[in-house]
Amino acid sequence: MVDVLKRSYSIVLLLAVWEAAVRLGFAPSALLPAPSAVAIALVRDLGEAHFLSDLALTLYRLFAGLVIAIGAGVLIGIGAAQSRLGPMLLEPLIRVLSPLPKIVFFPAFLLLLGFGSSPRIVLVVIDAIFPALLAAYFGARAIDEKLIWSARAAGMSQFACLFRVALPAALPSILTGVRIAIVIGCVVVFLSEMVAPGDGLGDALIRAARGFQTVQMFVPLVTISLLGFVLDYAVVRVRNTLVNW
Amino acid sequence: MRALGERFGSVLAPLAVVAGLLVLWQAAALVVRSSYLPPMTEILPILGGLLWSGDIYPDLASSLARLFVGLGIGLALGIPLGLVSGRSRAFENFIAPILAAFYPVPKAALMPIVMLWFGAGDLSKVLIIVLTVSLPLVYHAQQGARAVDEKMIWSAQAVGCGSLRRLRRVILPAALPEILIGTRVAIVIGIIVTITSEMIVRQSGLGNYLFTALDMGQYAMTYAVILVIAALGFLLDWAFETVRRRLTPWAPDRLDANLAATP
Numbered sequence: 001m002v003d004v005l006k007r008s009y010s011i012v013l014l015l016a017v018w019e020a021a022v023r024l025g026f027a028p029s030a031l032l033p034a035p036s037a038v039a040i041a042l043v044r045d046l047g048e049a050h051f052l053s054d055l056a057l058t059l060y061r062l063f064a065g066l067v068i069a070i071g072a073g074v075l076i077g078i079g080a081a082q083s084r085l086g087p088m089l090l091e092p093l094i095r096v097l098s099p100l101p102k103i104v105f106f107p108a109f110l111l112l113l114g115f116g117s118s119p120r121i122v123l124v125v126i127d128a129i130f131p132a133l134l135a136a137y138f139g140a141r142a143i144d145e146k147l148i149w150s151a152r153a154a155g156m157s158q159f160a161c162l163f164r165v166a167l168p169a170a171l172p173s174i175l176t177g178v179r180i181a182i183v184i185g186c187v188v189v190f191l192s193e194m195v196a197p198g199d200g201l202g203d204a205l206i207r208a209a210r211g212f213q214t215v216q217m218f219v220p221l222v223t224i225s226l227l228g229f230v231l232d233y234a235v236v237r238v239r240n241t242l243v244n245w
Numbered sequence: 246m247r248a249l250g251e252r253f254g255s256v257l258a259p260l261a262v263v264a265g266l267l268v269l270w271q272a273a274a275l276v277v278r279s280s281y282l283p284p285m286t287e288i289l290p291i292l293g294g295l296l297w298s299g300d301i302y303p304d305l306a307s308s309l310a311r312l313f314v315g316l317g318i319g320l321a322l323g324i325p326l327g328l329v330s331g332r333s334r335a336f337e338n339f340i341a342p343i344l345a346a347f348y349p350v351p352k353a354a355l356m357p358i359v360m361l362w363f364g365a366g367d368l369s370k371v372l373i374i375v376l377t378v379s380l381p382l383v384y385h386a387q388q389g390a391r392a393v394d395e396k397m398i399w400s401a402q403a404v405g406c407g408s409l410r411r412l413r414r415v416i417l418p419a420a421l422p423e424i425l426i427g428t429r430v431a432i433v434i435g436i437i438v439t440i441t442s443e444m445i446v447r448q449s450g451l452g453n454y455l456f457t458a459l460d461m462g463q464y465a466m467t468y469a470v471i472l473v474i475a476a477l478g479f480l481l482d483w484a485f486e487t488v489r490r491r492l493t494p495w496a497p498d499r500l501d502a503n504l505a506a507t508p
Contacts, residue, residue, distance in 0.1 A: 095258070097258045
């Protein structure tokens with residue numbers, strides 16, 4: 001604990017300066033609430049049904065999108081890396097699609113899927129699929145070919161090879177991709193709820209902004225940022241236990 | 246022959262992908278037959294009209310102006326910060342936790358908060374762009390500076406090169422390939438944050454133009470603007486990649502470079 005504090009002393013310092021600036025009146029609290037005020041409001045909101053329903057909705061959209069993106073991304077990535085035609089099809093697609101600002105397709109999803117959860121889930125999918133797919137693809141391409149040859153020589157089918165050899169060998173790379181996918185997913189689901197408000201944490205920020213409730217504007221923003229941070233950290237822990245070679 | 250093959254890979258294959266996607270779209274639209282999904286044969290003439298009439302150019306110009314100003318400031322701030330933190334342990338220990346804490350924050354979502362301080366004008370939007378693009382720039386400059394061969398720094402020291410001069414004449418050029426990769430990430434993420442903040446605070450710019458078309462129920466126009474922004478994102482990335490490969494031909498071609506950054 002002391003070690004963690006020592007390593008992140010600059011964050012503690014930053015928060016302390018921020019808190020002091022507000023308390024000493026250098027920054028008006030109506031424009032910049034103190035970190036302590038935001039923390040208290042966040043804890044209080046965690047007991048409020050309305051906030052919890054926003055949080056639940058955002059979590060549902062996030063995880064639905066992430067499960068699809070990571071599942072499909074890893075499957076396509078590993079499959080393409082192991083097949084002969086895969087790279088020829090996949091690499092041009094990645095070159096065109098991965099630098100596109102995916103959020104511009106969001107209005108199209110709103111038109112086609114309505115204003116509920118599904119357009120936001122689809123947006124999370126198309127944004128989060130690239131890190132997962134690329135990590136799986138490049139991870140599987142970097143596998144020592146001899147591993148695959150020995151498994152095939154020992155009589156393993158090509159399909160079994162994908163799951164028993166390629167997937168575990170590419171796992172460290174895949175988990176790195178998953179980390180990026182998770183954080184991007186958190187950011188994108190939140191932004192989708194701000195761009196086309198209706199419900200969810202992003203909408204809570206927009207509602208607070210309309211009412212000029214500054215503290216309440218920070219609460220959803222801090223919540224989604226903490227969520228991204230904690231989920232990212234959780235994957236690091238999983239990675240360290242799973243990939244211990 | 247090999248050069249021809251590479252040219253095919255970098256120009257023709259992406260073009261084939263785009264053509265394929267447009268054809269797929271047309272087929273889907275002809276099957277579904279909904280006003281929410283107009284066929285490409287309806288969208289493309291509107292796109293042509295949009296570009297011909299010049300109606301979109303003021304918004305295009307204001308988006309690009311903010312993007313480039315933001316990128317310029319981000320480069321001027323991010324590269325020195327990154328280079329110094331790559332060479333100084335103490336400075337890295339200071340800055341790394343702040344960057345790590347800021348990484349999962351949705352930057353475009355800061356727009357309503359920043360507006361309270363600086364108003365709804367260009368200043369707030371440029372500030373958000375600077376904050377967003379600085380992260381990958383600092384990170385990659387830091388990685389580049391850290392990987393500089395120690396012997397080069399010793400030699401520079403031995404011939405009496407001061408620390409500032411060393412940073413500019415030895416570390417900066419050695420870190421250049423990694424800095425340019427960071428710049429590519431910054432451009433891609435910069436476009437996203439520019440458009441997204443214009444979608445959140447609708448006032449001017451391409452993001453605003455897009456949602457105005459959507460709100461007025463001009464669906465073919467909505468898709469035409471989507472195509473304009475998507476093409477802009479692709480072209481800026483493609484143009485920068487072409488320059489980057491010329492400048493640093495020895496740097497690896499990284500398909501996965503533009504990922505670890507958040508708008």
